[in-house]
Amino acid sequence: MRTAYYAQMSELNALLARMCELSGTAMERSTEALLTANLAVAEHVISDHEHIRAMSAMAEERAFGLLARQAPVAGDLRSIVTTFQVVADIDRMGALALHVAKVARRRHPMRALPPEVESSFADMGAVAVTMARTAGAALASQNVDDARRLQVDDDRMDELHQHLFTVLTDRTWHHGIGAGVDVTLLGRYYERFADHAVLIGRRVVFQATGLPPDRTADSPPQSLSG
Numbered sequence: 223m224r225t226a227y228y229a230q231m232s233e234l235n236a237l238l239a240r241m242c243e244l245s246g247t248a249m250e251r252s253t254e255a256l257l258t259a260n261l262a263v264a265e266h267v268i269s270d271h272e273h274i275r276a277m278s279a280m281a282e283e284r285a286f287g288l289l290a291r292q293a294p295v296a297g298d299l300r301s302i303v304t305t306f307q308v309v310a311d312i313d314r315m316g317a318l319a320l321h322v323a324k325v326a327r328r329r330h331p332m333r334a335l336p337p338e339v340e341s342s343f344a345d346m347g348a349v350a351v352t353m354a355r356t357a358g359a360a361l362a363s364q365n366v367d368d369a370r371r372l373q374v375d376d377d378r379m380d381e382l383h384q385h386l387f388t389v390l391t392d393r394t395w396h397h398g399i400g401a402g403v404d405v406t407l408l409g410r411y412y413e414r415f416a417d418h419a420v421l422i423g424r425r426v427v428f429q430a431t432g433l434p435p436d437r438t439a440d441s442p443p444q445s446l447s448g
């Protein structure tokens with residue numbers, strides 16, 4: 223009975239990993255559409271989004287099936303419940319990539335980004351793709367070190383996001399309010415994409431160890447009083 227459970231759980235984690243890969247690919251293509259005003263690429267991301275949604279529904283169905291058939295307890299139950307949270311995170315990552323593609327489509331045939339921020343968004347896109355792939359690898363392997371590595375990339379994303387505000391508030395900015403709103407929203411989409419990848423990493427740590435991600439088996443619990 224346990225052998226069947228572990229095999230099905232491994233398959234479910236592999237499905238989640240594939241979904242992470244797809245969300246990363248979506249953000250990669252959305253970034254390309256954003257930087258090059260490529261309408262065909264933006265439309266491709268938009269039309270492909272339903273595939274991610276369908277996979278989310280499949281993952282939830284499999285998780286419910288494990289709950290119903292395997293009667294999990296303790297660590298097994300923790301893993302399945304965590305799966306539902308991971309599905310929600312990946313679904314949101316896909317939606318954020320979709321938002322970026324829609325901005326690119328709305329501004330076509332013009333580019334949505336002023337030249338001053340193009341390199342920042344190229345870097346943010348690259349970091350987002352890396353984080354999606356790292357999250358997927360951590361889900362597939364349940365490797366705690368990979369999961370915790372996501373925080374380092376998130377710090378880089380935060381730096382890039384903060385730099386956007388430096389550019390926007392510079393007195394030399396002359397692209398108007400509309401462009402400023404686009405840049406602000408787009409920056410938020412990338413930052414939130416990274417945040418959800420970090421959440422997946424934290425959930426992998428909890429799934430694998432039962433401990434919060436900032437603790438190890440040898441570290442004492444922190445006092446609530448600080």
